[in-house]
Amino acid sequence: MAGEDLSPLIARARAGDRAALEAVLASVAPAVHRFGLRMCRNVHDAEDVLQDTLVAITAHLGEFEGRSSLSSWVFALTRSACARRRRGLANKPKADIDRLEEPVFAGPSPEAQVADQELASALSAALDGLSDEHREVILLRDVEGLTAPEAASAIGISVDALKSRLHRAREALRAELRPVLEPRLPARTTCPDVVALWSKKLEGDLSASDCSAMEEHLLGCPACGAACHALKRALLACQHVQSGPIAPEVQAKVKAAVRAWAGPLAG
Ligand SMILES: [Zn+2]
CATH class of the missing domain: 1.10.1740.10 (RNA polymerase sigma factor, region 2, helix turn helix motif)
Incomplete structure (x- = not known):
């Protein structure tokens, strides 16, 4: 729709x-x-x-x-x-x-990874594991593809409130999917919160300089690289959630x- x-x-x-x-x-x-x-x-x-x-x-x-x-x-x-x-x-x-x-996940998808049944059922369980508030924003924004203002209007909250709820929800989704998607890599104490940064980038809210600083960090840090990759895979998989x-x-x-x-x- x-x-x-x-x-x-x-x-x-x-x-x-x-x-x-x-x-x-x-x-x-x-x-x-x-x-x-x-x-x-x-x-x-x-x-x-x-x-x-x-x-x-x-x-x-x-x-x-x-x-x-x-x-x-x-x-x-x-x-x-x-x-x-x-x-x-x-x-x-x-x-x-x-x-x-x-749930049934639609195929075939352009990304072979997304067809991965393990990821599909992990995503399903992860969505079920979220709070109602978090699940709802992920469904509207990342599954149904509403824009942030559209999702905010559907829920009846401000766009800013929607975005901060969405960032927390994506972090929760990533945490649920962590055992499936991310190798256990030691993060450095100086690492930025790349998952939050990435989520902001998706909403167009990351400044150009913050963005290039993040990209640079990702290149040199396996732990953050893996975390970002995992979030990207999870959100891509969201676009393929189907109900049959x-x-x-x-x-x-x-x-x-x-x-x-x-x-x-x-x-
Ligand atoms: Zn890092």
């Missing part, structure tokens, strides 16, 4: 074109489902989140004025649906919850819910 220009379809959907509405929903559904699976971490809640979100999009499309990006708006609605689920879940016995199956296709029966259920809502308007 990120980067895709759906505005012509949205304009038609807002004008009451039912086929355009369904095309918009079909286009955002995979990302909504993936986010729901990763945030709720169980299949049934992810289906409910998908259904609630698509119905909410249908109900509120008339209020979407394109001032924020579509991604920000859709994920803001998805987050609300997730939060409602989780509040409801607090009262539910654990045994009722179907755990998420091993949405089951046909779920699609049909969601479609029926949307129809039930939109039906009277369709004329």
